[in-house]
Amino acid sequence: MSQYALEVRSLTKRIGKKLIVDDVSFAIEKGEVFGLLGPNGAGKTTIIRMIVSLINRTKGNVVINGYSLDDDFTSAMSEIGAIVENPEFYKYISGYKNLRHYVNMAKRKIPESRIQEVIKLVGLEQSIHQKVKTYSLGMRQRLGVAQALLHNPSILILDEPTNGLDPQGIREFREYLRTLASEGMSVLVSSHLLSEMQLMCDRFAIIEKGKLIHISKMNETEEAEKTAQEFIFDISDPVKAVSILKEHGLDKEFKDLNDQKFSLALQREEVAKANELLVTNQIKVYEISSKKATLEDRFLEITNKENKEVPV
Ligand SMILES: Nc1ncnc2c1ncn2[C@@H]1O[C@H](COP(=O)(O)OP(=O)(O)OP(=O)(O)O)[C@@H](O)[C@H]1O
Ligand SMILES: [Mg+2]
Structure with a gap:
């Protein structure tokens, strides 16, 4: 066997x-x-x-x-x-x-x-x-x-x-x-x-x-929990929010997405922390969503890379 x-x-x-x-x-x-x-x-x-x-x-x-x-x-x-x-x-x-x-x-x-x-x-x-x-x-x-x-x-x-x-x-x-x-x-x-x-x-x-x-x-959820992922924030006062998050070192890889939205690269626990900070500072949190890369994204990313030496 x-x-x-x-x-x-x-x-x-x-x-x-x-x-x-x-x-x-x-x-x-x-x-x-x-x-x-x-x-x-x-x-x-x-x-x-x-x-x-x-x-x-x-x-x-x-x-x-x-x-x-x-x-x-x-x-x-x-x-x-x-x-x-x-x-x-x-x-x-x-x-x-x-x-x-x-x-x-x-x-x-x-x-x-x-x-x-x-x-x-x-x-x-x-x-x-x-x-x-x-x-x-x-x-x-x-x-x-x-x-x-x-x-x-x-x-x-x-x-x-x-x-x-x-x-x-x-x-x-x-x-x-x-x-x-x-x-x-x-x-x-x-x-x-x-x-x-x-x-x-x-x-x-x-x-x-x-x-x-x-x-x-x-199914790489366990790994995903440890590594930072991109999260999109839809909240009432992005400017104030970013400055609060910055104070706590949570403004990682900030991207302005227009429409009052922005994204950050955070670990799972950091998302919970960010949410708590926003709420206690009277910022309305409508949605925090993870921008999970689909296999399709990854497939395109991998096959489009000029350097094809991707670790196995
Ligand atoms: N007997 C053969 N002689 C010459 N070339 C061949 C032969 N069999 C397959 N090929 C070539 O080998 C390559 C791989 O073919 P294969 O059928 O294994 O691909 P595939 O991944 O199964 O594609 P598909 O998604 O279209 O089924 C192709 O470029 C095909 O033209
Ligand atoms: Mg085939």
Whole structure:
């Protein structure tokens, strides 16, 4: 047993003279939803194809639940559940019969109880006995995930899984992904939609021109509490307020935002202190809001930097 569901080590792909994936490394913990983010053509699909051995690696290795593709190919592959290209189903039979068919063809014996389990995991109980041709795109995709999970893999790998789904479908997808993760499943998911990844992943890596240029946690609240963030103040008397805050050394990185508003870079505790000072000095506080950088802001910030040496 390994600590990681998936380890990608110095993965590299060269096609002709072109370096399509350049020395990419990351590791996904058990029960973690990990995102590969990047613009079109960044190399996400190529990374995933190498992980699932649809194409050869130029360099590097992949270790799945402790089994290396180089040394233990069959065991490693049996730990992967993936949808890379669109899964094909027989449209004129039910979802259940499709899964049953897959199970009959599988190398390893898969019990009926496992079929029932995956149907429940992806929330297809109600429609599993309907013909696949009646399924929406979202339902077909769930059936694909159910099929990928049948052999109980350590990691589920999905390339752009929300492509083509409507907002409702995307939300449902997100929800069952979280359910899967809460059951201990690890997931690698790729997307170029940043806002969506933000809601879906525990951590993400940004891929740009074949390089991994940034890895960070989605939920960095603990860290955020310690580091200063930008807060916008909407209050009755900004001039007086700033002079009061200045007296207490709280006028850090002051920015005038017009409309009687200004912003400061403060830590969480300092915000509470500032609020208290304003109120006790008869200044009306209408709103103090944190200007949280979205992943999109960060993504643009990172990819726009001239110097691309961002710490990983
Ligand atoms: N077989 C190939 N031969 C030559 N170039 C290729 C081949 N496969 C991929 N590429 C190139 O490698 C780069 C990365 O492609 P890839 O499909 O991995 O990107 P992606 O991040 O998945 O993009 P998208 O968001 O559009 O799916 C692209 O520039 C693509 O044109
Ligand atoms: Mg792709």
